[in-house]
Amino acid sequence: xxxxxxxxxxxDNVLVARKLAPEGTNVELASGVITLTQAIPLAHKIxxxxxxxxxxxxxxGMPIGIATHAIAAGAHVHVHNIRSAYTPxxxxxxxxxxxxxxxx
Amino acid sequence: xKQQFQGYLRADGRKGIRNTIVVAYLVECAHFxxxxxxxxxxxxxxxxxxxxxxxxxxxAARMMERLCTHPNVGGVLFVSLGCExxxxxxxxxxxxxxxxxxxxxxxxxxxxxxxxxxxxxxWVRSALNKVAQVERAxxxxxxxxIGTICGGSDGxxxxxxxxxxxxxxxxxxxxxxxxxxxxxxxxxxxxxIMVERAATPELGKELRAAVEKAERYYxxxxxxxxxxxxxxxxxxxxxxxxxxxYVKSGDSQIMGLIKPGxxxxxxxxxxxxxxxxxxxxxxxxxxxxxxxxVEMIASGAHMTLFVTGRGSVVGxxxxxxxxxxxxxxxxxxxxxxxxxxxxxIIEGLRSIEEVGQEIHDLVISVAKGAxxxxxxxxxxxxxxxxxxxxxxxxxxxxxx
Numbered sequence: 437x438x439x440x441x442x443x444x445x446x447x448d449n450v451l452v453a454r455k456l457a458p459e460g461t462n463v464e465l466a467s468g469v470i471t472l473t474q475a476i477p478l479a480h481k482i483x484x485x486x487x488x489x490x491x492x493x494x495x496x497g498m499p500i501g502i503a504t505h506a507i508a509a510g511a512h513v514h515v516h517n518i519r520s521a522y523t524p525x526x527x528x529x530x531x532x533x534x535x536x537x538x539x540x
Numbered sequence: 541x542k543q544q545f546q547g548y549l550r551a552d553g554r555k556g557i558r559n560t561i562v563v564a565y566l567v568e569c570a571h572f573x574x575x576x577x578x579x580x581x582x583x584x585x586x587x588x589x590x591x592x593x594x595x596x597x598x599x600a601a602r603m604m605e606r607l608c609t610h611p612n613v614g615g616v617l618f619v620s621l622g623c624e625x626x627x628x629x630x631x632x633x634x635x636x637x638x639x640x641x642x643x644x645x646x647x648x649x650x651x652x653x654x655x656x657x658x659x660x661x662x663w664v665r666s667a668l669n670k671v672a673q674v675e676r677a678x679x680x681x682x683x684x685x686i687g688t689i690c691g692g693s694d695g696x697x698x699x700x701x702x703x704x705x706x707x708x709x710x711x712x713x714x715x716x717x718x719x720x721x722x723x724x725x726x727x728x729x730x731x732x733i734m735v736e737r738a739a740t741p742e743l744g745k746e747l748r749a750a751v752e753k754a755e756r757y758y759x760x761x762x763x764x765x766x767x768x769x770x771x772x773x774x775x776x777x778x779x780x781x782x783x784x785x786y787v788k789s790g791d792s793q794i795m796g797l798i799k800p801g802x803x804x805x806x807x808x809x810x811x812x813x814x815x816x817x818x819x820x821x822x823x824x825x826x827x828x829x830x831x832x833x834v835e836m837i838a839s840g841a842h843m844t845l846f847v848t849g850r851g852s853v854v855g856x857x858x859x860x861x862x863x864x865x866x867x868x869x870x871x872x873x874x875x876x877x878x879x880x881x882x883x884x885i886i887e888g889l890r891s892i893e894e895v896g897q898e899i900h901d902l903v904i905s906v907a908k909g910a911x912x913x914x915x916x917x918x919x920x921x922x923x924x925x926x927x928x929x930x931x932x933x934x935x936x937x938x939x940x
Contacts, residue, residue: 442699444699452695452699452774453695453774454886454887454888455868455886455887477774478695478696478774478867478868478869478886479694479695479696479699479773479774479849479867479886480695480774481695481774481776493776495780495783496698496783496784498729498733498779498783499729499779500729500776500777500779500780500783501776501777501779501780513776514771514774514776515771515776515777518776518777519777520764520776520777520778520779521729521777521779522728522729522755522758522759522764522777522778522779523728523755523758523759523762523763523764523766523778524762524763524764525764525766525771525776525777525778526763526766526768527768527770527771527772528768528771528772
């Protein structure tokens, strides 16, 4: 059971939060249970398995970007560790990919 | 059975679901006077539109003509300063050929601000009486044109609001309506799957070329069609946003590719190519959501479905906007502004099919005259800026 997260397509390497998932939430992944080290806001993504630097991120079964760092299973997947294959993303956010205006 | 309601019959045979007088300023210098003329009238009866630029632009001229002869428009008052480049004679001729009351006031020849406002208000009052006499005629879903856009998108948009809007599109198209989706800059990475849905291979090539054009255009500008709030809401890249946006097109075959101001010749699903042709000029294709809504209306949209995650509150002049909130938290925060709670899908309370049907049923109610939340609140936003387009190619439209 992936708790508050949903797998949108069987090929995906990310899960999407269906509601705010507080820090400390346990999430059961194929590789075992992980504990969230930060809150994940509604509709944000976490890795459902380890993702290598340069690997494509799949959501809806479709590529949505490329990992700029290795991403561990259960980690937040966002603008701080993936990039577009097209145009850069400009966001008002800190180094963790959290927007200042997103309350956790 | 097809739903029937009473439309406002126009001389060209098209039918409207609203019957509004628009007051259109033809340069920013006439904006204040035009807004003073509109002030005090009912929001539903008299609305302000306009073009701010003093330099001529064929796109703006064509858009203004299409908007002022939209079937929801009953009459037009143009407000000119006098020395701007906008061709007011051509615009006025287009409205009078569409057999609707039209007047042009030139501030420099009308005695300045106060006298032009007084003359304008007097004209609007007399035009309201004429417009009230417009013939009503039975109108069916197969005569409706419905646009869809998304704005203030977040990670919920592609999971709840957009698929529900797509479901509504599928039902409406099944009933004969023409439905338009847009923003080729937000279809980047969707080319391959979209081309497979084209009615003809030639149209498929046009669809691909339109998205590739958008990709080049935005790459030159250095920004994708992606705002800071998109990232705050969980979207990380333009392709992630695009995939979420794409699903609001539903599952129907794509019948045609249109550009702003082209009216779909028959029912079915159309993509609107909103990215200008030629070298990059005049800045970003659509600088904010209302620019897209205005383009939908110029292509005949009787109303626009607006899917939002972060929470937009806008409406529009001329054609109602139905706001579909994808995010359950946003819905709770902005319920007074939202027509549909698609966030219930994310909470597991309702299915995409149920919300799609609700959107469809609301479209029919609004066509019958029910007011959307933004109409009730008085929202009548409008923006029109500079662009350049070439006409669409021969493979873009279905044969009628």
